[in-house]
Every structure is written in structure tokens, then in C-alpha cells.
Amino acid sequence: MRRGAGNKLPDRLKGVAFGVGVVLLPALALAATPEPKTFRDWMAGCDNGKTCTALSLPPEAAETIAYLRIERAAAPESAPRLVLRLRGEWKKPPTTVQLKLDGSPFPPGGKPLPVSSDGDVATLTFSAEDTAALIEAARKATKLVVTAPGGTGSISLAGSVAAMLWIDEQQGRIGTPTALIRKGANATVPPAPALPVVTAAPTPPILDMKAAAPQARLLRAELTKRNPDACEDDPDLVESDSAWPLGNKRILVALACSRGAYNLSSSFFIMPENEPAKAAPVRFPGGEGHDGNELTNASFDPRTGHLAFFAKGRGIGDCGVSGGYAWTGERFEQAELATMGECRGIAPDDWITLYRSRSR
Known part of the structure; x- marks a missing residue:
């Protein structure tokens, strides 16, 4: 299985120079607004609004x-x-x-x-x-x-x-x-400029662990059969697999595929209940990985339909990329994106926002 994630930065943290590494901002955000710029001891950026x-x-x-x-x-x-x-x-x-x-x-x-x-x-x-x-x-x-x-x-x-x-x-x-x-x-x-409107859809009650675990195990076994190197199978990672019902007998599954000291990368799929062979990768705007379905330190809230991620540039979390997606009932749409390309002790709430949306 895939090895060697160690302390390496995820893909979205590669490309633009900063304190302990580099940041690559998702293409969707960069297409809508200029990337942050550094002016000697200052940095500035704008969002899509x-x-x-x-x-x-x-x-x-x-x-x-x-x-x-x-x-x-x-x-x-x-x-x-x-x-x-x-x-x-x-x-x-x-x-x-x-x-x-x-x-x-x-x-x-x-x-x-x-x-x-x-x-x-x-x-x-x-x-x-x-x-x-x-x-x-x-x-x-x-x-x-x-x-x-x-x-x-x-x-x-x-x-x-x-x-x-x-x-x-x-x-x-x-x-x-x-x-x-x-x-x-x-x-x-x-x-x-007018902000895009995103209508988030709450999902059915969360699966309990006894019901969720079999769905994730089924998909992990299916992916291993297709490509043994697609996802690490370390027992500690397998314990971090998650699943949630999306309605209409669809399941959102997150398979934990690699872990560093402070970043956990998960691959997301939507699969018909108990049919892992029909699972499809979630195509996140700006997502990582070959299929664009990988997110770092991700968490899904079924009560709001919001899926957040936080890719840290270092352990204390003062640099990197954070953002989120909203489940609309049919797909995940980008809701927000913020970045800080310098590891200088700046709190995530103060990072530069590159993308926003309006909820409805």
C-alpha cells in the first residue's frame, strides 16, 4: 500500500513559497481572484467578492x-x-x-x-x-x-x-x-461582485459506528482489489475511516489514506449502500489527488451538510490552507477558502480569505 507520507505537506501546500514549505492554492480560487501577494513585511489578498x-x-x-x-x-x-x-x-x-x-x-x-x-x-x-x-x-x-x-x-x-x-x-x-x-x-x-449562492442540504441522521464501519470496510476492500497502492492500510488509519448517509441509499465514505505528524489525508467517495463496486470519487473543486477527491484533516457535519478541511503547514496550525464544501443534495460545492503562506503565529481566523459564498 501507499507509504512514506510521514511529515510531507499535502499537495495543496506546495507551490507558493512560505515559512516551512510552500502552498498551492486550488485552481478554482486562483481563477476567480489574484493569489495573495507579499510586500516586504506585509501580505495582501482578496476574495471572489x-x-x-x-x-x-x-x-x-x-x-x-x-x-x-x-x-x-x-x-x-x-x-x-x-x-x-x-x-x-x-x-x-x-x-x-x-x-x-x-x-x-x-x-x-x-x-x-x-x-x-x-x-x-x-x-x-x-x-x-x-x-x-x-x-x-x-x-x-x-x-x-x-x-x-x-x-x-x-x-x-x-x-x-x-x-x-x-x-x-x-x-x-x-x-x-x-x-x-x-x-x-x-x-x-x-x-x-455578487457572491455565489450555495444551498446546503442536511443529511439523514449520522450512521452509528456499527453501521458505518461495514460500509467503509466494503469500499476499502474494493479499492484494494482495484489498486493495492491507492490507499495505505495501516490499522491506525483504518480506524479513522468514516461513513455518513446522504439519502436515497447513498453513502459518503472517507477512507484515511496517509498520515503525517499533523496532517491526515482522506479520500472521499459516494457509493450506493452496500455496493462498493459502484462507488465514485467525489470531485471537489480544488481537491487533491488524481481524482480530486482527497482532503486534509477533513470533518463532515451531517446536520448542516458542511465538509471542512484544514491542511496545516506545521503542527501549531498557524499556516496552510483551510476551507469547506457544502453538500447540495447532489454534489459538493465550494463554500469558502482561506490561506496563510507564512508561518508567523497568525491565527486561522485572521488568514486571507480567497473564496466566499452565500448560504441559502
Whole structure:
């Protein structure tokens, strides 16, 4: 059977250089929107609805992780949202932080700014006034330092202006009053593209383990007969096989085919109940493998019909690719996709979104 997965990155993590490896973004997303771009110490990207994000990249050896995140929707009236994250080992979570911009207090006067804390991460959400002031200051400033009781982080502004200018270009704002960087008198901003609508279909109640296991065993035996090298048969992997009813006597089967230190790759099939010879691979948009039916660290929720995946670039999960698909009753359609190509301690919720859909 197939061997040697070890700690190798899955296919969707190969192609675009990043911290500990490389990322290959699914073709569907790249066809709809430009891939993320790096501007010195910043990264920026947009999704298929032209909502764009810019992130500062913490130094690779930083003890205290601090970064800025700017997000802006494409609609002409949409305002930028700027947040700061500070991760530290707090004895007591901070309630305020203080900022210095190239050594000078920001905002002027040095007032403490309130933060919210969730575990080891403190979040500062900037006001519209402070957002505008910091964007303007970034034209000349080089570094923002954030201090909280028990932790200090440094954020480079090198590349921030270029990243925001790129966002203005993607959204058609250059030369308009709403541009982040290159403002002008032109009042016309293109409307946001319409997002695709995905109608997810809940599935029948999940099979219990006694009922699920035979379906997966039947399919695994059938695939082994067709191609002994298609899927590893390690006992630990076989225990991770899963199956769910999709209705109309159809079964969704996930066969665990390879495992590394932190990534489990599974192949997905739809088969008529108890008829493994008629099983067909699920053709995921952007899926891995020869048949496009492989996903990494995947989980299916039959209550919502949502199938999520999370391909980690390294064990702590601060880089890689995440996304999901919705079962419509007939097929799986892409619902969302996000990526982070640099392993710098940035939480998955802050990764750059490349694809979104609307649920119905």
C-alpha cells in the first residue's frame, strides 16, 4: 500500500513559497481572484467578492506575536476595519495597551487603548479616526510598538503602503475619495461582485459506528482489489475511516489514506449502500489527488451538510490552507477558502480569505 507520507505537506501546500514549505492554492480560487501577494513585511489578498485583507507579518523569531490586520469590503461605502492582535503569556489578561509609532505615542497624547482578551490573545479594534490616522502615518513611519503589562510586540510597517495601494487597485478605488492611499476626486467605485449562492442540504441522521464501519470496510476492500497502492492500510488509519448517509441509499465514505505528524489525508467517495463496486470519487473543486477527491484533516457535519478541511503547514496550525464544501443534495460545492503562506503565529481566523459564498 501507499507509504512514506510521514511529515510531507499535502499537495495543496506546495507551490507558493512560505515559512516551512510552500502552498498551492486550488485552481478554482486562483481563477476567480489574484493569489495573495507579499510586500516586504506585509501580505495582501482578496476574495471572489473583492473583500480584501492586508496583514503585517511578525518576525519569524518573535517571542511576543503582534500584527495588524486591515479588512475592507468592495462596496463603495465600505470602510476599512483595522485590528491589532497581541499574543502573550499573561498572568492577567490586559484590559488596555499603549502604542508608540517610531518612538512617539500613538494616538498623540499616549492614551491607553482598550482591548478585549480571549485566552492568550488581546485584540485592539481601532476607531475610524485612529484607523485613518494610522494609515496616513504609515506613509512615513517604520514601526509600531504595542505594550501591555507582561508583553511588548513590534510591528513593521515596511510594505504596508504598497499592500494597501494594491487593495485600492483591486477594488477600483485609486483616484477616489475612499482610497486608502492614492485618493482623488473620481467618485466612481465599482460595485462588489455578487457572491455565489450555495444551498446546503442536511443529511439523514449520522450512521452509528456499527453501521458505518461495514460500509467503509466494503469500499476499502474494493479499492484494494482495484489498486493495492491507492490507499495505505495501516490499522491506525483504518480506524479513522468514516461513513455518513446522504439519502436515497447513498453513502459518503472517507477512507484515511496517509498520515503525517499533523496532517491526515482522506479520500472521499459516494457509493450506493452496500455496493462498493459502484462507488465514485467525489470531485471537489480544488481537491487533491488524481481524482480530486482527497482532503486534509477533513470533518463532515451531517446536520448542516458542511465538509471542512484544514491542511496545516506545521503542527501549531498557524499556516496552510483551510476551507469547506457544502453538500447540495447532489454534489459538493465550494463554500469558502482561506490561506496563510507564512508561518508567523497568525491565527486561522485572521488568514486571507480567497473564496466566499452565500448560504441559502
